[in-house]
Amino acid sequence: MNRNMAIAIIISGLSLMQSALAESSGKSTYDKACVTCHATGIAGAPRTGNSADWAPRVAAGGNARLYKSALQGTAKGMPPKGGRSDLSDADVKSAVDYMLPKADAKAAAKEAAKPAAKEEAKAAPAATPSPAAAAPAPAPAKAVAAAPAAIPMAGDVNSFNRLLKPVGKRNPAPAEDGIHDPASEGTLALQPPLQAYTGLPRSNAGNRIDWVAALSSKKITPRWDRVDAAADPVIMDLNIVREVKGSMPDVVYPHKQHTEWLDCSNCHPAIFLPQKGANQISMASIMLGEKCGVCHGKVAFPVSECRLCHSKKKDLAPKAAGPVSEAKP
Helix, strand or coil: CCHHHHHHHHHHHHHHHHHHHHHHHHHHHHHHHHHHHHCCCHHHCCCCCCHHHHHHHHHHHHHHHHHHHHHHCCCCCCCHHHHCCCCCHHHHHHHHHHHHHHHHHHHHHHHHHHHHHHHHHHHCCCCCCCHHHHCCCCCCCCCCCCCCCCCCCCCCCCCCCCCCCCHHHCCCCHHHCCCCCCCCHHHHCCCCHHHHCCCCCECCCCCCECHHHHHHCCCCCCCCCCCCCCCCCCCCCCEEEECCCCCCCEEEEEHHHHHCCCCHHHCCCCCCCCCCCCCCCCHHHHHCCCHHHHCECCCECCCCCHHHCCCECCCCCCCCCCCCCCCCC
16 A cells, blocks of 8 residues: 555545545534535535535635634525524534535545545556356346236226225224224224314314314324423414316415424425425325425325415406407498
């Protein structure tokens, strides 16, 4: 092993140690407060792992300036501490440290290893490939998927089957819901849903409970933080309207009702990119369990309740009056 290779290995080892420390101290804060903007570059935020984004900022003032921007906010729109005033200064600094090595240390180690690798290649004698090694490997045989079996149709083929459970079979007891183990004594100790739902506002959708009304009337009080029972949710009162082609009303997505339950990181950026025009949503994708279908139809009301989402009437422009023709005598 020559000197350059040894240096490259040392640099790589140091970068791995630095990354490990950042993972343990900063990842939690990053996931809670930073990932929404820094994973996608919203409003010009430097993207995690992108050297081109971070290099000018590091050159302009180093880590001290980055810490100051993260703690006090920036004129471009980043709020102090990413909008999480509950975070300590140390938490915020650890999140900055977590993002920086991804952009710099790995790239430095890679660049340092290049000259060493070239020298090793020059010093090594050229190996003569064996006939077996020179021969191209045969292409793997492609598996032929079996044709799906035809689904037998029962009754009138023109009848409309919504595949919805009858009201009497909704919200079964845990031992009968097909999810819990009916042989477990712990399953029998769980409270049946119908008993738990007594007194909650009723709905015609999903499991027949209007959860938004239950939340607004304080019938239920979800806990926002696992440790701090007094922690308040970060609620965003913002409606997003998606225009729909055809005669269906436009879709209104209310952030308020969703953020009363969920932190932004539940949806952004893994399910929805927080950027205008970046999300292609269709009923087909929702029914396949994507986009809105990640929750709706599973833990939220099903897509059969069209008007709960398609709630904004279209603004239809009045038809222009045509020219009035004079009556002939």
